[in-house]
Amino acid sequence: MDRGKKQGKFIANKNHKIYMDLKDIIREVALPYLPAKSLRRCTSVCREWRLQISTPFFAHSQSNSFRDLSGFFCRSTSGEPTFLPFDPMAYGVADPSFSFLPEPVFVRCSSNGLVCCQGRSGQKPYYVCNPVTKQWTKLPRHNADHGSDPAIVMAFEPSLLNFVADYKLICAFPSELDGCEFEIYSSAEKSWRISNEICFGDRKLVPSSGVYAGGSVYWGSTTRGILAFNLTSERTTIQSSYSYAARYPPSGVSCALGYTNGKLAVASVIGPQLNVVQLSNTFTNTMQMNSRARAWDTKW
Incomplete structure (x- = not known):
């Protein structure tokens, strides 16, 4: 038994x-x-x-499962976008020139597999597409003047609990009130709107430096600090960083913004040395004087 x-x-x-x-x-x-x-x-x-x-x-x-970086989109000498994969055998897109779109485009930004492109002629509309499936949508005309080289960033975070792939586009543009304003596109609302937030001061942003990390959008500045725009509160702050040339970069120093583990990271090259720091505390500007709290942690 x-x-x-x-x-x-x-x-x-x-x-x-x-x-x-x-x-x-x-x-x-x-x-x-x-x-x-x-x-x-x-x-x-x-x-x-x-x-x-x-x-x-x-x-x-x-x-939601595959989150590795596959490669980079770059602009060829002819102006058409190309894709440089880290591993040509494993990574790639079927049509890196985006010829499936209605017109020739520039690649402006991307986030977790979605790519935002902009037409080269006419009203230069924005297109959001998936370069793997070749599915795309044309966005409505924005309200503000984004300029010829828009400082636009895409925020897209896939979630297992949300089957619909909602995303946002955030563009910083010069304000008539001596500063910069922000226009936001929401795929859920299918419309643009201008935020009430205005960041005052003579601060020139680097358009291609924009990156989304940890619920905020960051742009590098050619004058001072890193401009941060929080998507929840829609408020701006200035994050200082010795790595991103917060104060007039010396010659021979090149820097780039990115993100690691959902947090803002800054990489700077000084001669043969590469420094990578990560933003660990965004509230150091509100700490008491002589506080030992550090905003940046050296990663490498």
Whole structure:
């Protein structure tokens, strides 16, 4: 009787996931962590894998599972965008020139797989697209003058709890009141609006330096500090950084903004040395005098 009970228990456990076939484990557990180009090749493995990868739910799951940086979009000598992958075998897009869009475009910003492009002629509209699926949408005309080189940033954070891929575009533009203002596009509302916040002062932003991290948008400045715009409160602050040439950069120093683990990071190159610092405390400007609290932590 004891042997029978043990045997029955063992037979029942065979239905558990630990007894799944290897191909089923790979399909359910490993595939969502692969980049898009690798998944494209996996569709030729079998009909079952092709159907699995082509479902909207799998695309939603993969956007939350795979978060590695695949490469960089850059502008070629002809003006067309090109894509430089870190690993050509694993990463890539089918049409890096975005010829599937209605007109030639410039790549302005990107976030977690979505890319914002701008037309080269006419009213220069914005397009938001997925370069892997070639799905795109044309945004309505914005209200403010963003200039020929807009300081625009995309904020897109995929979430398992939100199946709809909502995103925001934030553009800083010069204000008539001697400062800069901010216009925000919401995909949920499908419209632009100008924020009530105005950052006063003669501060020239570097358009291509914009980056989204930790719920805020950051731009580098050619004069002083890093301008931060919080998307929740829609308030601006100035973050000083010795790495981003907060005060008139010396010659030979190049800097770039980015993000690591959801936090703002600044990389600076001085001669043969590369310094990377991460913003760990955004409230040092409100601390009491002589406080030992540090805003930046040296990472490398």
